[in-house]
Amino acid sequence: MKILKFGGTSVARPERLEKLAGIVGAARAKGPVVVVISALGGVTDQLIGALQSAACGEPPVGLARELRRRHLEDPSGRLEGAERKRLQAEIDPWLRELERLLDGVALLGEVPDGVRHRVLATGERLSVPRVVSWLRSHGLDAQGVDGTSLLRVRDDGAEPEVDVRRTRQQVLEALSGLYDGKILVVTGFLGADEKGRTVTLGRGASDLSATVLAAALDADGVEIWTDTDGVFTADPRYVAEAQPLRRLNYGETAALARYGAKVLHPRTLAPVARNRIPVSIRSTFQPALPGTVITEVEEPREASALAVSRVAVSRFELGSASGVGVSSRALAAVERLGVELFTARHSSCRLSLTLRADEADSLEWELKREMRDAPVSIHRLDDLSAVAVVPARMAAASLLGELPKALDRLGIPVDDLYLDSREDSQVAVAVIEAKHADRATLFLHEALVRASAARNAA
Ligand code: ADP
Ligand code: ASP
């Protein structure tokens, strides 16, 4: 069994769906496959924008019509009459629900959590029937499945957490009834809580849906089909000299994803690393290219620096005259939310916490709630970036020395420097002002990654 996940750009245009059908057909010819699909590129952003305008009393005009047009787009007439009708019949109820939800938000003037999840889920719920129709038009026997019937989540923290044991039970029950040689096409990004309510798993989390399903099904492998030929030495969109890395291990890749390499959602690898299920990252646009294979194998490496990534971070400084109890209460709030700290530094009566900027709003809220009856000052700093250099095995300590020297050559002040050391990975990280992050990434890629690759090639 293989799990194939296709991201937003891979399903956005009809010509890409042609490639997708070719890739899925070839995989199906070799064995059973489950396909996981994201919303069409840009649709989740549109839905977030729609919620914001609805909350201000102005639900967007014509959104449902525009989404309907995009999802029925078929310039070459591939979908025959009956298939096209079936597709319309599947997407129209979701579009009507979307309009009703947005009208409700406009009436209320606020966005209840459950409504936000359902509005955002519409992207994947529209995208799956479109892919199913495309596969059928290629003679492939496909059937859509809503992720809420498979993934069970707990939604009591900053990011909903998948309950792996319950998910496994549900997947086995649901799929034993469904799977009879069909290609199952599952909405990524979605799960349900214990009451069956739709919960979205966080931006970019269709990758996570794929690996959770792989773990639940003991799959032989996961293929993440996207718009780049694998994981690169830096984000190829911004660093023209970035090169694809052909083999990585789980720890190295998870570190890159944790520090902002958007090619994988930060939590993607945990479910498969436990079971040693290999993951490959491939380009839907150029399926003949080899991509990157991620396994547990420790690669013998020549280069000392493998890759650079960066992520926006925020810092909270907490202080109190006595200092008593601040740390334990703040860390309890962090624990409750399930957010991941990059650093937690204590001094006599201060505590400083650094984390991804996209998790800072929820932590701020939780800290204020936790400290509401305590004489504690909470100061938040934004506009910071963590630039991370992922070393080849055990070279992290020497990189930690080189990192500030390289930034110093550029005249970029280093606000903080640390080694993020985990069981399976080590990363050298510098925290700098966000306005320097582009320059720093380009330079570190050149000075550390390319230079170390060139030294070894010489
Ligand atoms: P999808 O819609 O398929 O999920 P994403 O946009 O989420 O695709 O992720 C792919 C993007 O990740 C690439 O277009 C690239 O700009 C970005 N990216 C960031 N860092 C890296 C990296 N180190 N290697 C490859 N891609 C990266
Ligand atoms: N559609 C969702 C998002 O844009 C999930 C995903 O693409 O993985 O965040």
Ligand code: MG
């Ligand atoms: Mg993605």
